[in-house]
Amino acid sequence: MVVSVRSWVANEGGKHLVLMLWLGVNTWLFLKTFLLYYTGQQYHYLYKMLGLGLCISRASASVLNLNCSLVLLPMCRSLLTFVRGTHTVSSRETRRLLDKSKTFHVACGVAICIFSVVHVSAHLVNVVNFSVSYSDDFPALNLARFRGEVRHKCLHILPGVTGVLLVLILFLMFTSSSYCVRLSNYEIFWYTHNLFIVFYIILMVHMVGGALKYQTNLEVHPPGCLRANQSSTEQQGKELEQGEDEERRCREEAHFQPHYPQVCLCVDSQHFPYTWLWVSGPLCLYCAERFYRYIRSCDPVTIVTVIRHPCDVIELRMLKKNFKARPGQYIVLNCPGVSSFENHPFTLTTCPTENKKTFGIHLRVVGDWTERFTQLLVPEPRIDLEILPMVQQRRYPNDGWTGFRLQRLYFVWVCREIQSFYWFAELLCAVHHKLWQENRPDYFNLKLYVSQADILQGMSEDKYRPLTSRLLVGRPKWKLLFDEIGKTNKHKRVGVFCCGPKGISRTLHRLCNSARSSGTTFEFNKESFS
Amino acid sequence: MGKIEWAMWANEQALASGLILLTGGIVGVAGQFRGWPFAAYIISAAGVFVCLLEYPRSKRAKGTSVERTGQYCFTVCVKSFGPLTRNYYVRAFLHAAICVPGGFMLATVLGCVCLGIASLIYLAAAIRGEHWEPVLPQKETTRKTDPVSVRNPPEMPPPRPPPEVRRKRVDDLEGAAYDNPIPVSDK
Numbered sequence: 001m002v003v004s005v006r007s008w009v010a011n012e013g014g015k016h017l018v019l020m021l022w023l024g025v026n027t028w029l030f031l032k033t034f035l036l037y038y039t040g041q042q043y044h045y046l047y048k049m050l051g052l053g054l055c056i057s058r059a060s061a062s063v064l065n066l067n068c069s070l071v072l073l074p075m076c077r078s079l080l081t082f083v084r085g086t087h088t089v090s091s092r093e094t095r096r097l098l099d100k101s102k103t104f105h106v107a108c109g110v111a112i113c114i115f116s117v118v119h120v121s122a123h124l125v126n127v128v129n130f131s132v133s134y135s136d137d138f139p140a141l142n143l144a145r146f147r148g149e150v151r152h153k154c155l156h157i158l159p160g161v162t163g164v165l166l167v168l169i170l171f172l173m174f175t176s177s178s179y180c181v182r183l184s185n186y187e188i189f190w191y192t193h194n195l196f197i198v199f200y201i202i203l204m205v206h207m208v209g210g211a212l213k214y215q216t217n218l219e220v221h222p223p224g225c226l227r228a229n230q231s232s233t234e235q236q237g238k239e240l241e242q243g244e245d246e247e248r249r250c251r252e253e254a255h256f257q258p259h260y261p262q263v264c265l266c267v268d269s270q271h272f273p274y275t276w277l278w279v280s281g282p283l284c285l286y287c288a289e290r291f292y293r294y295i296r297s298c299d300p301v302t303i304v305t306v307i308r309h310p311c312d313v314i315e316l317r318m319l320k321k322n323f324k325a326r327p328g329q330y331i332v333l334n335c336p337g338v339s340s341f342e343n344h345p346f347t348l349t350t351c352p353t354e355n356k357k358t359f360g361i362h363l364r365v366v367g368d369w370t371e372r373f374t375q376l377l378v379p380e381p382r383i384d385l386e387i388l389p390m391v392q393q394r395r396y397p398n399d400g401w402t403g404f405r406l407q408r409l410y411f412v413w414v415c416r417e418i419q420s421f422y423w424f425a426e427l428l429c430a431v432h433h434k435l436w437q438e439n440r441p442d443y444f445n446l447k448l449y450v451s452q453a454d455i456l457q458g459m460s461e462d463k464y465r466p467l468t469s470r471l472l473v474g475r476p477k478w479k480l481l482f483d484e485i486g487k488t489n490k491h492k493r494v495g496v497f498c499c500g501p502k503g504i505s506r507t508l509h510r511l512c513n514s515a516r517s518s519g520t521t522f523e524f525n526k527e528s529f530s
Numbered sequence: 531m532g533k534i535e536w537a538m539w540a541n542e543q544a545l546a547s548g549l550i551l552l553t554g555g556i557v558g559v560a561g562q563f564r565g566w567p568f569a570a571y572i573i574s575a576a577g578v579f580v581c582l583l584e585y586p587r588s589k590r591a592k593g594t595s596v597e598r599t600g601q602y603c604f605t606v607c608v609k610s611f612g613p614l615t616r617n618y619y620v621r622a623f624l625h626a627a628i629c630v631p632g633g634f635m636l637a638t639v640l641g642c643v644c645l646g647i648a649s650l651i652y653l654a655a656a657i658r659g660e661h662w663e664p665v666l667p668q669k670e671t672t673r674k675t676d677p678v679s680v681r682n683p684p685e686m687p688p689p690r691p692p693p694e695v696r697r698k699r700v701d702d703l704e705g706a707a708y709d710n711p712i713p714v715s716d717k
Contacts, residue, residue, distance in 0.1 A: 124561060127636065176542070
């Protein structure tokens with residue numbers, strides 16, 4: 001399939017730009033730190049002892065600092081929602097970029113894992129070199145106690161212990177965050193990922209450092225200078241001027257000092273004294289965000305209506321004080337009666353409006369949480385009693401239609417069984433009738449697909465006629481659908497919103513990027529919670 | 531937390547530990563650690579072995595199993611060992627035994643600890659009665675019986691106007707045409 005440049009730029013351009021920017025910053029930081037330790041005067045003796053291991057370990061450490069601080073920012077979801085909703089971010093491209101925050105988080109996480117491996121490997125080599133290249137000239141620099149010492153591990157020093165602990169926690173977090181573990185056992189992922197707070201606390205301690213020292217008295221002891229009873233080897237056979245030799249003599253012995261986190265704000269561009277600030281800033285922001293979410297969740301929610309739909313779907317209408325939401329947003333439900341720590345996201349199917357404050361979700365009973373939740377809400381039917389239908393509030397969507405720039409809506413819904421369409425049958429028919437009355441029949445185009453051909457159990461009710469006449473058997477042929485929509489909306493921007501399994505999502509993404517003669521741009525958006 | 535399949539997580543951990551062991555072995559060789567010829571090669575071989583054993587994912591007890599790319603040939607190899615690879619107790623003790631030599635060389639200590647953790651989780655999975663099932667391609671299930679409408683074609687023809695109206699009226703083409711109520715244009 002030929003890719004259309006305009007569609008590709010609309011769908012992938014922003015993402016790739018941010019990726020390039022992020023890679024560029026990481027590369028720049030790595031190279032800058034590498035060169036600092038490679039050529040810096042204050043690290044001259046240390047570099048002679050440790051070699052490239054020093055440069056690689058420090059350079060990867062600075063990249064790790066950057067990514068550990070960036071990885072938390074996309075997870076401040078309330079903050080991102082706020083930024084997304086304000087008028088400062090009015091561009092649709094920026095809003096769509098903000099939607100991809102989870103991908104950025106994953107990218108930073110992968111970078112942390114890769115550079116941790118590099119960092120640990122380089123430090124392992126450093127430990128060997130500390131022992132092999134034990135320096136008699138500068139005993140203060142050494143980590144080993146004597147030449148050839150086999151330090152069966154630098155576990156005797158604080159950065160070593162904290163380093164091992166950090167890698168273990170990272171290992172646990174990384175192995176539980178693969179797609180299949182998230183899909184099958186989300187709790188394992190959630191509980192291990194919350195170990196991040198332990199990770200960050202240990203990281204702050206790890207940064208205290210102390211093993212690698214830098215030279216503090218460069219003015220009086222330029223590196224490479226000659227000591228009092230030495231003469232430079234390359235001048236041996238040549239006549240030397242007394243003055244030149246004098247200049248190259250050290251006036252003092254070299255003094256070394258380890259890096260400590262500096263509290264004063266003196267500008268010292270060479271030492272990156274603010275490494276712990278990099279991480280603590282976003283960490284405080286994220287902790288504030290979690291605290292805010294907790295405070296907001298303390299307000300109780302009243303369940304107003306519970307409606308049972310076919311195929312194990314429950315519609316829940318709720319009421320909460322000062323709750324505002326816009327179409328397309330989702331809420332996270334926590335029911336202490338079922339489980340205190342589990343939070344489950346559900347897309348809002350009814351938003352609160354000025355006239356009607358209730359909001360609603362549709363939830364499908366699939367796992368143990370939803371099953372237990374439904375049992376609490378809807379009691380099991382007893383054979384001797386007849387369950388009376390609950391009073392349902394039906395309000396046609398009379399309010400909230402103005403102010404949208406939407407010109408046309410195509411709603412394509414694929415279900416396995418026909419019974420599933422009952423979940424929204426009322427709403428769809430109501431919308432259809434309303435638009436018919438307003439003489440805008442082409443505003444809302446409905447296409448329903450049933451993948452299992454069992455049409456005999458069709459929707460026989462007369463009031464659902466608009467649905468039955470738009471019902472097709474079999475899976476939709478997406479390419480034909482896109483061609484049709486493209487032809488009827490030439491040179492326009494069509495937003496595609498996909499909520500479904502990966503297979504459909506991939507197909508639609510590919511189709512959105514492919515070239516078409518009608519000049520329509522399809523912008524792909526998808527929603528997934530796993 | 532009652533329905534968690536611990537073996538799936540242990541599998542991810544064991545695969546990652548195998549890679550860490552392999553990396554540790556390579557670093558041990560490159561950095562010329564003490565005892566590097568023997569230890570590093572053994573550890574790397576152990577790492578490769580663990581990776582090969584853990585690469586094919588097990589079939590889930592409930593739900594869809596997500597395979598790793600190209601895992602079919604590994605599945606066949608691992609399946610051929612029968613109860614040795616099916617039982618998670620065997621795997622737990624095997625990993626515990628493999629991880630011990632890693633603890634003697636600095637470069638592979640981390641691999642040792644990670645594999646130890648994976649071994650513990652495999653033990654937990656084995657105690658809960660889980661076992662390894664190969665993911666084999668399913669035979670094509672017979673298609674469901676065709677819908678009734680195909681088996682019983684309609685018996686009556688659809689209603690049509692009488693033949694006089696259907697015949698083309700060549701003598702009155704103007705009268706046969708009709709005006710479109712809504713103007714149609716192709717913009």
